[in-house]
Amino acid sequence: MLDVLSNLEKPVDFDSTGLLCIDDATEGGFHIGRAYCFAARMKKGKTLLAGTVSHHLAKQGKKHMFIAAEMGSAEVIQRMMAAEVGGSPSMFNNPDREKVRKQAERAVHSYMDNVYFYDSPCVGLEDLKRALHFGVYKLGIRGFILDYWQLVSGKKKGQLDEQHLQEVAQWAAAMCKKHKIWCLMTAQVNKEGNLLYGEGVKRAFDQVFELHGNDKGGAWLEML
Numbered sequence: 001m002l003d004v005l006s007n008l009e010k011p012v013d014f015d016s017t018g019l020l021c022i023d024d025a026t027e028g029g030f031h032i033g034r035a036y037c038f039a040a041r042m043k044k045g046k047t048l049l050a051g052t053v054s055h056h057l058a059k060q061g062k063k064h065m066f067i068a069a070e071m072g073s074a075e076v077i078q079r080m081m082a083a084e085v086g087g088s089p090s091m092f093n094n095p096d097r098e099k100v101r102k103q104a105e106r107a108v109h110s111y112m113d114n115v116y117f118y119d120s121p122c123v124g125l126e127d128l129k130r131a132l133h134f135g136v137y138k139l140g141i142r143g144f145i146l147d148y149w150q151l152v153s154g155k156k157k158g159q160l161d162e163q164h165l166q167e168v169a170q171w172a173a174a175m176c177k178k179h180k181i182w183c184l185m186t187a188q189v190n191k192e193g194n195l196l197y198g199e200g201v202k203r204a205f206d207q208v209f210e211l212h213g214n215d216k217g218g219a220w221l222e223m224l
Contacts, residue, residue, distance in 0.1 A: 032143075039211065165200050
């Protein structure tokens with residue numbers, strides 16, 4: 001009880017996501033020691049949301065690691081650069097290369113280098129552990145983003161997919177508590193609308209949200 005009282009004398013340590021709806025739902029942003037998951041169906045904006053949050057964190061000077069297990073870091077960085085100049089990723093397909101170069105140059109000059117990318121398609125669990133320990137001990141990161149959870153490989157012989165992914169989720173949550181960092185993982189929702197192998201992440205993580213969208217461009221989060 002005395003420890004609880006002592007901790008109340010310290011300010012709450014969290015990082016704003018830069019998105020008001022998410023900050024409201026998470027009591028200010030990503031709290032140190034907590035694990036968060038954003039789930040969505042295929043092509044519904046998981047990576048876009050993760051990249052937007054990463055962009056806002058970098059602009060605030062919050063060091064973090066982005067593990068790109070699906071889309072490569074080059075594509076994510078393009079989206080960040082486009083957001084920095086008020087454009088969209090499609091600007092990089094503009095045949096007017098000089099115009100694009102000037103916009104990209106403006107983004108580079110105004111950007112803060114606080115996000116560390118780890119490109120690893122279908123990253124293995126052991127490689128993920130090594131990368132994050134390097135991030136914690138050498139880079140001083142405050143948290144990490146993994147895009148996305150079900151792509152983590154390294155299943156042991158005889159282990160079911162669900163058991164393996166539950167191990168990944170439990171390890172990530174324990175990593176956050178032990179090293180006083182936060183994590184955001186994105187996850188896949190299947191065609192039936194269920195979070196694929198989702199019980200493991202629901203049990204291990206502090207908050208799990210599903211990202212929905214409609215044909216009119218609207219988007220919202222539902223807490224699972």
